[in-house]
Amino acid sequence: MSHPQAKVHRMFEFVEAIGTLAFSEMPNEEFLALGMRNYWDGYFAGRAAPLGLAPAEVVHAVFYNFADGEVARHIPWVWGKTTPAEAIAVRERGSAAALRQLIGDLADSPGLVRVADLATRAAVSAPIEGRVLYAGLRALDVPEEPVARIWHAATLLREHRGDGHNAALVAHGIGGTEAHVLFALALGMRAEEFGRVQHLPKAQLAAVVDGLRGRGLVDAAGGFTAAGRETRERIEALTDELAAPAYDVLSADELDELITGLEPIAAAASTVDD
Known part of the structure; x- marks a missing residue:
């Protein structure tokens, strides 16, 4: 059921x-x-x-x-x-x-x-x-x-x-490092402060954030846009939906x-x- x-x-x-x-x-x-x-x-x-x-x-x-x-x-x-x-x-x-x-x-x-x-x-x-x-x-x-x-x-x-979460990320065009950036923002942190990506070269991480900014998901200050927050919430909801059959x-x-x-x-x- x-x-x-x-x-x-x-x-x-x-x-x-x-x-x-x-x-x-x-x-x-x-x-x-x-x-x-x-x-x-x-x-x-x-x-x-x-x-x-x-x-x-x-x-x-x-x-x-x-x-x-x-x-x-x-x-x-x-x-x-x-x-x-x-x-x-x-x-x-x-x-x-x-x-x-x-x-x-x-x-x-x-x-x-x-x-x-x-x-x-x-x-x-x-x-x-x-x-x-x-x-x-x-x-x-x-x-x-x-x-x-x-x-x-x-x-x-x-x-x-x-596994379902990965499928949801793929469906929304969000790569692995991008997912960490969105998670950090959901926690109220800047990407460079988040442990799973803060070790990356600054230029590499900046390029990831810039890519998200170019898609309208991150604002000029490095935080969520409304579209970015909605995208992450939609991914989490789909992840729960895909987990439900268990x-x-x-x-x-x-x-x-x-x-x-x-x-x-x-x-x-x-x-x-x-």
Whole structure:
């Protein structure tokens, strides 16, 4: 059944908090122990692993929002230190350990299995067509342990939405770096202040902003125009719409139950950066 977009977006907020534990300290330490040179080696090894030994060009296309050359600094170098199968195991183990630590007694609560079951039902139910990274994750075994299963389900749902978000960006003619600029503006920041693009050469970032200005999406001061804000809002609405089929397998009561069950878990997970 279909569900209100507000609830679909609420689920996005939860799975984002839980799924991004894959990029937190515990998994990072495990990747460094394998011989990774830095955080980004572990990021690319873990996140790209479901794609197998795909070349940098493919990973760049699937991830969508990295600047030219950034993926190639890590792929295929990381596959000289580990394998995709090992990277998947390291990522799952470290992420589940991080989540378990953050949620404390919730990890052993009687209701956790039910939350894991509902989340997993949704996570493995969505169509895979056009969802490359989600399809790669769907091919993996689902963990049996409830905490690991919740993290795995959140990652599936997060990447399913992410694949749809990329499609929405393409449909609106917004490139990966441009998407970061629009996100920064939505946060009330200038593009050069935003962490995901502030490292780019000033001339390169200025050219991206100038391109958006030329399309009427950014004003002379570097902020949103009305058309720019409307475009970003339209992309976000379409992204939620494309994410919705993952939850069709759940009844209204089951989705409400899942939202209630995930809320304290996601709240605990979101403190990782505090």
